[in-house]
Structure formats: C-alpha cells, structure tokens
Amino acid sequence: MIQLINQEPGFRVSAEAENANQALDAVDKQQVDLAIINVSMESTNGIKLTEKIKARCPNLPVLVLPTSEFLKM
Secondary structure (H helix, E strand, O other): OHHHHHHOOOOOOOOOOOEHHHHHHHHHHOOOOOEEEEOOOEOOOHHHHHHHHHHHOOOOOEEEEOOHHHHHO
16 A cells, blocks of 8 residues: 555655554654554554544544455455
8 A cells, every 4th residue: 555655646655553552653743644544453443543643633634444354355
C-alpha cells in the first residue's frame, strides 16, 4: 500500500506504525492529512485507535481497512 500511495502525484506516506503507540506518536509529531488504520493492529484494535486519534485530531480523516482474513472471504 505504501508503494501505491507514494507513486501517486501529490501523495506521500509520512509515517508507518506497527502498533497503536507508534501511530499516535506519528500523529502527534508529524503533519498528517489522512490516517489509514488496519482494523486488527497489534496492541489494540483499529476502532479503539481511531477513537484515540479522533480525540487528539478531530478533523483528521481516518480510513479503516478491514482485516486480511475478511478480504480472503
């Protein structure tokens, strides 16, 4: 997904996180225009992470992706 986003003119991935703490750190420290969240992250689920991000940045759009198991169905 990162390669696809970076190939689009005007878009670039500014941070990547393996868990919720890293994601929240990135949102706090970087200029972010969109957060893309995997619903089944390590240490928390994507819904809880989305709630935490929206509490910190209410105007930040968040795209929540389904789990890979869902995509295989």
